[in-house]
Amino acid sequence: MRIPADSLIGEEGRGFRYILDGMNAERILIASECIGDARWFIAKASEYAKERRVFDRPIGQNQGIQFPIAQSYAESEAAALMMQKAAALFDAGEPCGAEANMAKYLAAEASWKAGDACMQTFGGFAFAEEYDIERKFRETRLYRTAPISANLILSYIAEHVLGMPRSF
Ligand SMILES: Cc1cc2nc3c(=O)[nH]c(=O)nc-3n(C[C@H](O)[C@H](O)[C@H](O)COP(=O)(O)OP(=O)(O)OC[C@H]3O[C@@H](n4cnc5c(N)ncnc54)[C@H](O)[C@@H]3O)c2cc1C
Secondary structure, eight states, rough: OOOGGGOOSSTTTTTHHHHHHHHHHHHHEEEHHHHHHHHHHHHHHHHHHHHHHTTTTGGGGGGHHHHHHHHHHHHHHHHHHHHHHHHHHHHTTTOOOOHHHHHHHEEEHHHHHHHHHHHHHGGHHHHHHHOHHHHHHHHHGGTTTTSSSSHHHHHHHHITOOOEEEEO
């Protein structure tokens, strides 16, 4: 696009490169949001599992309830480490495409799984609007699709990190 010379940001011809750098920041930001969602789901689920009693015992005493929550905790904390690594590289002005993509992928998968565990823990109450769980469950599902889908992140890793042929 033709613009006055004093409106040029950065160097001419490098616009796409600048956009890509901005996308890394966006991926780190979305990863952080997903980790926040996962922590919210995990806190809600574990509190409820301790207080809700069925058959004279808290449902959280059953491994069928506690293991998915514990697994989500482990996976979301691992995703948080990758997000922090990506953020540290970005702040240092280093390349961080692989780490930003992996952070977004891992965090989106972890928050979706934590949401599912939370839905299951709350049973039928998960579908009551007043608990906010079904709303957040829908919201966090978005990040397996946008702003870049899980498949295309895996495609990026396969091609740019592992050197396999481009799949599209
Ligand atoms: C609420 C919302 C907010 C959004 N915000 C942003 C944003 O801020 N920035 C931004 O850039 N985009 C944003 N998007 C767009 C988002 O990036 C796209 O929706 C997403 O990339 C999927 O593209 P598509 O909708 O065209 O689906 P399609 O391209 O039709 O893909 C449909 C499905 O097929 C899969 N697929 C397609 N091609 C391949 C392939 N070669 N290999 C394997 N699987 C494939 C996709 O992963 C997806 O699961 C947003 C979308 C929504 C719904």
